[in-house]
Amino acid sequence: MIIFDRKNFFPIKKNIDSSYLLKSSEINFIKNRISNNFDILDVSSIEIQRENSVLFLNDHTKKINFEINNLLVITEKEIIFNNSKLKNIILVENINNYWNFIIDYIFMHEDSVDYNDDFITLNNSYISKYAKIDKSAKISNNCVIGKGVEIGKNCIIKNNTVIKNSLIKNNVVICENTSIGTTGFGFDYKKRGSNFLYPHIGIVTIDDNVHIGAGCTIDRGKIESTHIGKNSMIDNLVHVAHNVIIGENACIAAQTGISGSVVIGNNVTIGGQAGFAGHIRIGDNVVVAARSGVTKNIKENSVVAGFPAIDMKEWKKNIVRQRKNGH
8 A cells, every 4th residue: 555645636625633533514423532632634544544634444343553542433333332442532423525525625626626736837737736747758739747646767748648646667558538536436325416525535557668548537545545556557538436456567448347346366357348346356377358247256367258257168068058048
């Protein structure tokens, strides 16, 4: 997991402390246990827990670092609240309401009307004054490079590309009309509309020697990183959703869609128009045939096809059976 300075991308606009959340009339809570008051300066995930931060937790406490004193946990789960090792915790009715309130209050992010950037023009492109681009990188026409973005050596950014909230290493090629670091599609199923999409304050990280085709979209993580591993090749019109981790040497053909929080191993090959359900894991050296629908975990060294995707040999046998039966 990549550690980054969130303030480079999402500046803090207001300070908030743990006691303020108990006083606010905008959000209701059920009960709380606060042992010390502190400024909240960041957000933690279960993978990376930070001092002076808030952690939204509904799953388990096995990976909690109980040595962090200034960590405020917010949960809907009574069983988590009852863990006496958690020194600062608030039990709420709706964790999503607290997420939206805290992120909107603390951070300037581009899904709020108060977000701004400061640009210079270069080769008909807009480059943030707060971006870092190596002199050897080539930025083509009509691109937008946002605040906090870093682009490494010998990268080629082709026409009409938008890059924001991203760290890009060396020898990366990003083709025309691609958008990197876009907002992830996270929401409460009970609430529809633009006002209820979750703010995303993570980033995208792209490792060395990656090629990304034209017309792709790669969403930033909600808290941490969406990651593309080194030497990976992504064809045109591919969508990579928030929190996705793609390992090294991936080869992903056109029109593939990868849902949020999917983890893809090393040396994976994916045919065109494949689709992946969210929150699944794909092992190393897997081959996914074109137009497959992957709905569950796939173990390493597998070759799968069909919908739902199954072992390629079994899929072919099913096709033969169906034809014999007149289908």
